[in-house]
Amino acid sequence: MPIAFDANLGGLAGVICLALLVSRIRKSASSLPLPPGPPSIPFLGNVIGLKPDTVWLSYTEWAVKYGEIMYTTTLNQRVLVISSERVATDLMDKRSNIYSDRLQMALVDVFGLGVLTSSIPYGPLWRKHRRLYHQVFQERSALRYRPQQLQKAYNMVEQFMEDPEHYLEHLQSYAAAVVMSIVYGYDIYPINDPIINAAKISIDMVTKVATPEKSAIIAVFPSLLKLPAWFPGMSFLNDSIICRKYADEMFDLPYEYVKKSLAEGVAKPSMVSDAIQRYKLDSDETSDPEMTQVIKCSSATAFAESFHLVKACALKSLSLFLAASDTTNATILVFFIAMMQNPEIQARAHAELDRVVGDKRLPVFEDRAALPYIDALIREVRRWRPITPIGVPHATVEDDVYEGYYIPKGVAVVSNLWAISRNEAKYPSPETFRPERFIGPDGELTDDTVQWSFGFGRRICPGRHIADAALWGAIASFLAVFRIEKPDGPEEEIKWKHGLTICPLPFKCKFVPRRDDINPTKLKSLIELSMGSW
Numbered sequence: 386m387p388i389a390f391d392a393n394l395g396g397l398a399g400v401i402c403l404a405l406l407v408s409r410i411r412k413s414a415s416s417l418p419l420p421p422g423p424p425s426i427p428f429l430g431n432v433i434g435l436k437p438d439t440v441w442l443s444y445t446e447w448a449v450k451y452g453e454i455m456y457t458t459t460l461n462q463r464v465l466v467i468s469s470e471r472v473a474t475d476l477m478d479k480r481s482n483i484y485s486d487r488l489q490m491a492l493v494d495v496f497g498l499g500v501l502t503s504s505i506p507y508g509p510l511w512r513k514h515r516r517l518y519h520q521v522f523q524e525r526s527a528l529r530y531r532p533q534q535l536q537k538a539y540n541m542v543e544q545f546m547e548d549p550e551h552y553l554e555h556l557q558s559y560a561a562a563v564v565m566s567i568v569y570g571y572d573i574y575p576i577n578d579p580i581i582n583a584a585k586i587s588i589d590m591v592t593k594v595a596t597p598e599k600s601a602i603i604a605v606f607p608s609l610l611k612l613p614a615w616f617p618g619m620s621f622l623n624d625s626i627i628c629r630k631y632a633d634e635m636f637d638l639p640y641e642y643v644k645k646s647l648a649e650g651v652a653k654p655s656m657v658s659d660a661i662q663r664y665k666l667d668s669d670e671t672s673d674p675e676m677t678q679v680i681k682c683s684s685a686t687a688f689a690e691s692f693h694l695v696k697a698c699a700l701k702s703l704s705l706f707l708a709a710s711d712t713t714n715a716t717i718l719v720f721f722i723a724m725m726q727n728p729e730i731q732a733r734a735h736a737e738l739d740r741v742v743g744d745k746r747l748p749v750f751e752d753r754a755a756l757p758y759i760d761a762l763i764r765e766v767r768r769w770r771p772i773t774p775i776g777v778p779h780a781t782v783e784d785d786v787y788e789g790y791y792i793p794k795g796v797a798v799v800s801n802l803w804a805i806s807r808n809e810a811k812y813p814s815p816e817t818f819r820p821e822r823f824i825g826p827d828g829e830l831t832d833d834t835v836q837w838s839f840g841f842g843r844r845i846c847p848g849r850h851i852a853d854a855a856l857w858g859a860i861a862s863f864l865a866v867f868r869i870e871k872p873d874g875p876e877e878e879i880k881w882k883h884g885l886t887i888c889p890l891p892f893k894c895k896f897v898p899r900r901d902d903i904n905p906t907k908l909k910s911l912i913e914l915s916m917g918s919w
C-alpha cells in the first residue's frame with residue numbers, strides 16, 4: 386500500500402510539474418507578438434477595410450503589406466490569415482493536431498445543422514465521420530464509382546444537346562446526381578425530388594434567417610437563444626423549428642431509402658449501404674445508435690456539400706456574404722468561360738482528344754493517362770478561379786508559436802487560396818489562362834496537382850477524388866462533343882456571385898456540336914458504344 390501511495394504521489398507531482406511547465410510555455414508564448422495585421426477598431430475589428438463580398442481580395446492586398454501570415458479581427462472573431470502554400474503546409478498540414486478544429490456556431494446548431502461533418506469539432510466524433518468517408522472516397526475506393534460518374538456525365542451531355550437553353554439546370558442536377566448515387570445509390574428525380582427539396586428548404590431557411598449581424602450577436606451572447614420566440618428579434622426561433630424538421634428529413638429520408646433497398650435486396654453499392662452492412666445495422670440499428678447517427682450525418686454532409694451548405698454554414702461564422710452554389714458546377718462554369726475566352730486552347734484540347742479517342746466513341750477513364758492536356762486544362766481551371774477562395778476556415782485547439790509569433794487558441798485559421806493561386810513565383814502571369822504551366826519539358830504533367838484548392842491538413846476535402854473524376858468525366862465529354870463559343874452579338878461581361886465560394890452568375894454560351902453528323906440519335910449510339918467498352 387505505501388508503495389502505491391508513493392507512486393500516486395509521484396504521478397501527481399509529475400502531473401503538477403507538467404502543468405506548470407505547460408503554463409510557463411503558454412505564458413512565454415503569449416508574451417510573443419501576434420502576427421502583423423492591419424490596425425483594428427474596437428468591436429468591429431478590421432471590418433471597415435474589408436471588402437465584404439470579396440474578402441480574399443482584401444486579404445491578398447493586405448498580405449502584400451503584412452506578409453504571408455497575418456492576424457486580423459472581424460467583429461468578435463479573431464482570424465489568422467495564411468496567404469502562402471508554405472505556411473499553410475507548415476501549420477495546417479504539419480501541425481494538424483493543433484489546426485484542425487472548426488469554429489462553433491450556436492446559430493447553426495439551433496437550425497439542426499451543427500451535426501454536419503464540416504461543423505463538428507476536431508475530436509472522436511469527427512474522426513468517425515472521416516473514417517467513413519475514407520472507406521468510400523479515398524483514391525482507390527473511389528475508382529469503383531467511376532462508371533456511374535461517367536454515365537451521369539454522358540447523360541448531361543445528351544441533355545445539353547437536346548435542350549441547350551436550360552444548360553444551367555442540367556449542370557445543377559449533374560453534381561447532385563453523382564453524389565447521391567455514390568452516397569446512397571439513389572437516382573434523383575428530374576423534378577421535385579423529395580430529398581433534394583428537403584435539403585434546399587433547410588439551406589434557404591438558414592441562409593435567409595442566419596444573417597451575418599444575427600450570427601455575430603448570437604456568437605457574443607449565445608444565452609439569447611434561451612429567450613422565447615415571441616421576444617422582439619427572436620421570431621427566427623419559429624423558423625428554426627421548421628428548418629430542423631427539414632434537416633431531419635435530409636438526414637433520415639435517404640438513409641431509410643437505403644435500408645429499404647437493402648431489405649428488398651435491390652440496394653446498389655454506396656457509402657451508406659456499405660456502412661450499414663459493415664456495422665451490421667441492417668438487422669438491428671438499436672445495437673449502435675451512435676454509428677447510425679454518424680452514418681446519417683456524414684452521408685448527408687456529402688450530399689449537402691453539393692449544394693454548398695457546408696461552406697454556407699462555415700461562412701456565417703465569419704459574418705461574410707453568403708453564396709450558396711455548388712463546387713463542381715461552379716468549376717464547370719469556369720471551364721465554359723475559359724473555353725469561350727481562349728478558343729486556341731480549346732482547339733488544342735480538341736486535337737488531343739481527336740488523336741487519342743477519335744470520333745467513334747466518347748472518352749473513358751482508361752484514356753486519361755494519354756490525355757495530359759485535358760488534365761492540365763482542368764488543373765488550370767481550378768487554379769485560375771479557385772472557387773473556394775478562402776477555403777473553409779479551421780480553428781486552433783491550443784496556443785502555438787510560429788516563426789516568433791504567438792498564435793492563440795480558438796482563432797479562425799483562413800487559408801487564402803486566392804493568394805496561393807496568384808503566387809507569381811509558382812504561377813507566372815497568374816491572370817492568364819495557360820494549361821501549359823502544368824506540362825513539363827518532357828510533355829508530361831508536372832507534380833503540381835493544385836491539391837491546395839481542396840484545403841489542407843486533416844480537414845482536407847474528403848470528396849476530392851470524387852470531385853476530380855466528376856470534373857474529368859464532364860469536361861472530357863463536353864470537349865469530345867461540343868465547341869464552346871461566345872454567343873453572337875456584343876460581348877457580355879461575366880458577373881460573379883461572391884461569398885465563401887465564387888460562382889459565375891448565369892451567362893449566355895453556345896454549345897456547337899463539333900461534327901455535322903452529330904445529333905441526339907447519333908450521340909446516344911456513341912454513348913452506348915463507349916459504355917460497352919467498360
Ligand code: HEM
Binds near residue numbers: 772778
Ligand atoms: C470541385 C469540387 C470541390 C471543391 C473545390 C471542394 C473544396 C473543399 C474545401 C476547400 C474544403 C475545406 C477543406 C479544409 O477545411 O481545409 C472542403 C471540405 C469538405 N468537402 Fe469538398 N470540395 C469539392 C467537392 C466535394 C464533394 C464532391 C464532396 C462530397 C462527395 C465534398 C465533401 C466535403 C466535406 C464533407 C468537407 C468537410 C470536411 C471536414 O470538415 O472534415 N467536397 N471541400
